Amino acid sequence: MSNVKITRALLSVSDKAGLVELGQALARHGVELLSTGGTARALRDAGLTVKDVSEHTGFPEMMDGRVKTLHPMVHGGLLAVRDDAEHAQAMVEHGIAPIDLVVVNLYPFAQTVAKGAERDEIIENIDIGGPSMVRSAAKNHHYVAIATDPADYAMIIAELDVNDGATTLDLRRRLAAKAFAATAAYDATISSWFAFADQGEGFPASLSVPLKKGAELRYGENPHQKAALYLPLGPSARGIAQAEQVQGKELSYNNYNDADAALELVSEFRDGPPTVVIVKHANPCGVATGATLVEAYEAALACDSVSAFGGIIAVNRPLDGPTAEAISGIFTEVVAAPSADGAAKAVFAKKKNLRLLLTGELPDPARPGLTLKTIAGGMLVQSRDNGRIGHDDLKVVTKREPTTQELEDCLFAWTVAKHVKSNAIVYARGGSTAGVGAGQMNRLESARIAAWKARDAAEKAGWAEPRTIGSAVASDAFFPFADGLLAAVEAGATAVIQPGGSIRDEEVIAAADEAGLAMVFTGMRHFRH
Structure with a gap:
């Protein structure tokens, strides 16, 4: 079966972005809308006709909403192989109607953790019914479409309009792949929270690292290698990966690696005097403090002006015009700063290829965390090197x-x-x-x-x-x-x-x-x- 006409859709989302537009498009194609709770209210407020899932299943929501979609009327409608005679007969015998589209995004677990919620609230934001529906629909993608990301709604609407209210197998396969990635990342986020935040384990028996793709890069360390930037899904310290790029060419794999090295080092001086770090090939070639940022830059540059050419610079103070002018004296790939004033931005605007990254607050060098390194056949994991030495330790x-x-x-x-x-x-x-x-x-x-x-x-x-x-x-x-x-x-x-x-x-x-x-x-x- 290639194209599947959408006759019935189940919508249950925590993120209401684009929901009404999708609901309107489905209604335009004569699709019956099933929904729950706040999603149903949002659709009805937009003038759409919605059937409650409890009416569809003949079974009320219970246990504060913990049990509402976990029902054979829902999962039978999702998992049935439509052209299997035995499956079709079971649907007829039990009055199970097919569900051709599921629109679900999961309870905001990571956001709940990030806001510092109490443990009970965090536990309540572990979605059960949502991932179950997502997995059922994704497994049966030969017949059912699954949408887990509001960014995909426009694509689904366009496909329905082109195909007279039907989805193609190609679209359903792509959506299924994305859906399984979403539930895997969701479970990994929960697993990580339990292991590290709740149980305080240093190295859990199974390590899950929830990441989402931030961007595909031009290439890796070398042009024949492919590369991408991935970002943590759960709470994390801001770093070079979250920096705002004000100007300049797209960042490369090596740019990110070198800029991270520079930022990590300059962060050691975040509470100290104005400091400048110049990095080349992930190694500092000049580091200096000064009464002003420009004095610190000139001292750092003097340490190794040859290596500084084409280097990466990080500073621990808002970037000012005089320092930007000094930096502009030689070719520089990237400059990372907590912020930059108008004069500094104006100076760098003349250097179209120079990347200016604004990081906000500098990372805490003493923060905990893990570092990961792949090896042939496995991965090495260790705690961050956040050890620091003071006068009293000598x-x-x-x-x-x-x-x-x-x-x-x-x-x-x-x-x-x-x-x-x-x-x-x-x-x-x-x-x-x-x-x-x-x-x-x-x-x-x-x-x-x-x-x-x-x-x-x-x-x-x-x-x-x-x-x-x-x-x-x-x-x-x-x-x-x-x-x-x-x-x-x-x-x-x-x-x-x-x-x-x-x-x-x-x-x-x-x-x-x-x-x-x-x-x-x-x-x-x-x-x-």
């Missing part, structure tokens, strides 16, 4: 204690190193990175690369010496040998911050003492693979 392990300024530089470098791919080495001085060594196979090479970058930056800026002279150096994990630390000494570092915990800690501490360094242990590492 343990001085050398004979010389760090000065107040060295401590501040240590903590700044440590914060940045958390967001650098391992093995990570970060030199910092005076609220600015001096050199960043990322992603090397050994820590010694990371220390040397970071120092070389600092020397190169000094040459390009015309400074008398690199900013590693008198700097603090952070290592995301312990120094397994003293060689990496000695490379930092050679670069001019005077203070070191590292997790500690190596079997050679005493050897490394002795090397630090001999060089006159001050060194603190954090007891926490920040591998980032």
Whole structure:
């Protein structure tokens, strides 16, 4: 059976958007309307004739509406195989009328959770009858059409008008696929709430991740890969995925990935002074604070002006005109800011390809959550790296204690190193990175690369010496040998911050003492693979 004439439709929706227009179109084609509760009232208020489901089933609603559509008169009308003689005979014997279209959207469970409702109200917003009807109709899509999204009403109306009140099998198949995706996501949202919010499980036996497609992207990391952005269905912290794009080209997979890295790092400074982060290939190449945002940008850019070309920038303050002017001095792919004033927007309007993203409130770096990574044949799941270190968490392990300024530089470098791919080495001085060594196979090479970058930056800026002279150096994990630390000494570092915990800690501490360094242990590492 290809085209199916709609003679009877059951409508029961929590979202009334487009309902009346759909009801009017169905009535125009002579379709009998069955409905319940508020949906029936909305249709009647529009002057449409509606038959209550309780009248159709001959059975009243009960238990505060928990039981109304869970009835053979409903599900028999949905599940019957119309050209099966036995099914047809059962319909005749029991007086079951066919239902050719179901229009359902489910109780607003996620919205109820998001508004902070009490547990009893949340439980009452777990829909039972709705998903049952959706699944029945979708399973029997050879004969029944199922609509779960108001965005599809116009398409259904157009098809009815073209086909004299009938739906095509192609449409019913597409609607069925969407319907099963809707119920799967709905159940996943409920499952996640029970596991994490209600039961407080860290890693439930079965993990469901409810997501909806936000946009298809031009391609993935490379042009031969396909990609899309998916958004959480339930409550979630705002982030780069929810940012408002004010201008510029469509964001790519790499743009999202890099912009997220920049936003996560700048959020570490959301309560601090004006801060600018410049990221390239998901690694920070320059981070700085300043009295003003433009001063912070200039200091961050000076750290590695070569890598900053074509980079991603994130700031922790509303973007202003002077900072936008400075950023416009080189090619930049994306700028992310909590907001932007008119002057900044006017500056960037001249850069048609630059993407400006307004994020609103910055994410809380201490927020809980999970990170997921696919591997061949499975998925790795872990809690977010939301560990943070303050002055009171540091343990001085050398004979010389760090000065107040060295401590501040240590903590700044440590914060940045958390967001650098391992093995990570970060030199910092005076609220600015001096050199960043990322992603090397050994820590010694990371220390040397970071120092070389600092020397190169000094040459390009015309400074008398690199900013590693008198700097603090952070290592995301312990120094397994003293060689990496000695490379930092050679670069001019005077203070070191590292997790500690190596079997050679005493050897490394002795090397630090001999060089006159001050060194603190954090007891926490920040591998980032």
